[in-house]
Amino acid sequence: MGHAMIEWIYVGVVVMLLVYLGAAAWDVERFLDHPPKDSKVIKVTGQQWLWTFEHEDGTREIGELHLQEGVPYKFEVTSRDVNHAFNIPDLTVLIDAVPGRINTVWVMPDATGEYLIQCREYCGFSHYQMRAKLFVEEGVSNVSAPIETQDIPVVLPATKAAVVSN
Numbered sequence: 001m002g003h004a005m006i007e008w009i010y011v012g013v014v015v016m017l018l019v020y021l022g023a024a025a026w027d028v029e030r031f032l033d034h035p036p037k038d039s040k041v042i043k044v045t046g047q048q049w050l051w052t053f054e055h056e057d058g059t060r061e062i063g064e065l066h067l068q069e070g071v072p073y074k075f076e077v078t079s080r081d082v083n084h085a086f087n088i089p090d091l092t093v094l095i096d097a098v099p100g101r102i103n104t105v106w107v108m109p110d111a112t113g114e115y116l117i118q119c120r121e122y123c124g125f126s127h128y129q130m131r132a133k134l135f136v137e138e139g140v141s142n143v144s145a146p147i148e149t150q151d152i153p154v155v156l157p158a159t160k161a162a163v164v165s166n
């Protein structure tokens with residue numbers, strides 16, 4: 001095999017690798033940018049110095065947000081006065097809250113608990129107090145869903161029984 005041939009193989013491998021990486025990155029980007037169709041919309045409004053949340057049914061919360069585990073939510077984020085940034089550090093949610101604009105970001109909380117919501121853009125005197133609490137509660141679907149049993153026989157090898165978990 002001549003030098004030229006080896007070089008072409010090398011170029012081919014590199015090109016395939018780049019195409020693969022590009023496609024994977026594009027896929028992730030698409031996933032992040034497009035909330036699932038069954039997402040519930042939460043309107044988030046920042047103002048000096050508090051957060052207001054409006055659920056799809058019109059229910060409003062100030063300084064607190066109650067969501068359900070395992071449900072996708074699309075946040076439509078805006079501001080009433082100056083620039084803020086809506087941030088839930090534990091759920092890696094961060095997006096600007098800008099007056100006259102609606103920025104969207106989505107998340108599906110996968111663990112119940114209490115999480116911090118904060119403003120991540122300096123917005124005046126009480127910026128440091130611009131916090132809210134996120135409560136992720138057990139999903140209704142999880143509570144009412146019938147428990148499905150699987151009829152898979154468990155066969156443990158006699159000698160390795162102690163190693164098998166699940």
Ligand SMILES: [Cu+2]
Pocket residue numbers: 046083084085119120121122123127130
């Ligand atoms: Cu702020």
